[in-house]
Amino acid sequence: MNQEYEQEDGPEYEPEATRRDTGDAESSRASRGWWDRNADEYQSEHGSFLGDDRFVWGPEGLDEAEAGLLGPAGALKGLDVLEIGAGAAQCSRWLAAQGARPVALDLSHRQLQHALRIGDDVPLVEADAGALPFRDGAFDLACSAYGAVPFVADPVKVFREVRRVLRPGGRWVFSVTHPIRWAFPDEPGPEGLSVAASYFDRTPYVEQDEQGRAVYVEHHRTIGDRVRDVVAGGFRLVDLVEPEWPEWNSQEWGGWSPLRGNLIPGTAIFVCERD
Numbered sequence: 001m002n003q004e005y006e007q008e009d010g011p012e013y014e015p016e017a018t019r020r021d022t023g024d025a026e027s028s029r030a031s032r033g034w035w036d037r038n039a040d041e042y043q044s045e046h047g048s049f050l051g052d053d054r055f056v057w058g059p060e061g062l063d064e065a066e067a068g069l070l071g072p073a074g075a076l077k078g079l080d081v082l083e084i085g086a087g088a089a090q091c092s093r094w095l096a097a098q099g100a101r102p103v104a105l106d107l108s109h110r111q112l113q114h115a116l117r118i119g120d121d122v123p124l125v126e127a128d129a130g131a132l133p134f135r136d137g138a139f140d141l142a143c144s145a146y147g148a149v150p151f152v153a154d155p156v157k158v159f160r161e162v163r164r165v166l167r168p169g170g171r172w173v174f175s176v177t178h179p180i181r182w183a184f185p186d187e188p189g190p191e192g193l194s195v196a197a198s199y200f201d202r203t204p205y206v207e208q209d210e211q212g213r214a215v216y217v218e219h220h221r222t223i224g225d226r227v228r229d230v231v232a233g234g235f236r237l238v239d240l241v242e243p244e245w246p247e248w249n250s251q252e253w254g255g256w257s258p259l260r261g262n263l264i265p266g267t268a269i270f271v272c273e274r275d
Contacts, residue, residue, distance in 0.1 A: 015207035015215050022204050022217050024153045028107065028128055030206075030214040031151045035108035043088055043114045049251065052118050053093035057145050057175045058267035059256040062243040064094065069173045069241065069271050070141055076100040079140040082165060084129050084158075084174075085147015089115035092122045103139075105129070106147070129158045134165045142166055144174040150218050153204070155226075159233025163274050172235055172272045178242065178265040181255065182220045188257030226270060235272035243267050 022030075035042075050056060055064035065073060070081075077099030083092045086104035088111060095102040105125045106112050112124045127133050129148035142162050152158055162172050183199040185192045199222065207216040221229065223240075230237050245261025256266045 015209055017205070017207050019201070019203040020206050022153060022206055022214055024130065024157075026214050027151060027153045027204075027217040027219070028130070030217045032107050034216045035106075036110040039087075039108055039110035039114055043111075046253070047088075049253075050088070050090045052090060053097055055091040055094040055145070057241075057269055058243060059251075059253040060243040060245055060261060060267055061249045062241075062267075062269075064091070067241070067269075069239070069269060070143060070171060073098050076141075080138065082132075082134070082139045082142040082162075083147070084142060084144040084162070085149070086115065086124075087111045087147065088118055089122050089124065090118075091143065091145055093119065096122055100141075103134075105132070130154065130161060132161045132165050136164055137167045138165050140167055140170055142170065142172045146175055146177075149174050150176045153217075153219060155219075155221070155229045156232045159229060159235060163234040166274045168274060170274045171238075172274065173269065174272075175267050175269040176226070177218075178268045179220065179222050179226065180264055181266055184255070184260075184264070186255035188252040188255055188260060190259070192255055192257075192260055193263065223268070226268070230270060230272050234274065236275055237270065238273050239269075239271040241269040241271065243269070 064070060076095060079100045081095050081100045081102045083102055083104045086092055086106045089104035092102035092104040103123045103125060104115060105127055107128055109126055112126055115124055125133065130152060148158060149155055166172065180199060183195045183197055185196050202220055205218045206214050208214050227237060242265040245258055250258060
């Protein structure tokens with residue numbers, strides 16, 4: 001990551017990247033600040049790929065229209081759907097086009113401003129995924145494409161909140177960085193193909209300012225950890241999807257690229273159901 005960070009009373013500087021423990025409050029504060037500062041650049045750089053009303057599960061470009069992980073598109077009509085970590089609500093707009101009733105939730109005020117810039121056709125909620133401001137059993141489905149889950153210290157807390165707001169039989173589908181990627185440098189070229197760290201090191205990746213305050217946090221969990229978290233959150237794992245890199249996709253996005261994507265998975269999608 002290593003984005004430049006502007007101090008209130010001084011020039012821009014590059015945060016220090018480190019690995020250290022960080023809890024719920026610090027992780028949430030860092031994520032809110034980072035996405036508020038970087039939402040403009042993110043939407044400018046990736047907006048054309050994400051589209052205004054396209055549901056993409058990750059940088060590989062797997063479309064929900066093709067994958068059907070939430071269920072057949074024709075069966076979404078009339079369903080209440082919660083999108084967590086919605087960003088500019090592109091996925092929610094696609095859901096609305098299928099006749100669903102989506103609500104787009106994000107921690108970042110600036111990301112939701114981009115959602116309003118694109119259109120005001122989807123209800124927006126600014127809130128933390130660990131404390132969802134909805135009644136029990138309010139939704140039929142919940143989804144998250146790289147939203148919230150990689151950035152929270154306690155994913156089980158989030159999963160239990162998602163389960164609470166889902167109706168019995170409701171499906172929860174979320175995508176995250178594939179855990180194997182943590183063992184490799186975050187580089188799209190050949191330098192990103194050699195193992196550089198232990199896959200089993202769960203120490204969070206943190207970028208911090210000159211005072212040691214976290215300005216970006218991402219949490220690593222192994223595949224086994226993610227499965228156990230899903231179960232501890234009260235869900236049954238239905239499927240685990242590892243999208244392959246398609247021939248049509250020539251873009252590089254951070255450490256994602258055709259070179260790496262043809263050799264190692266970059267995204268993991270967990271399809272879960274509430275019993």
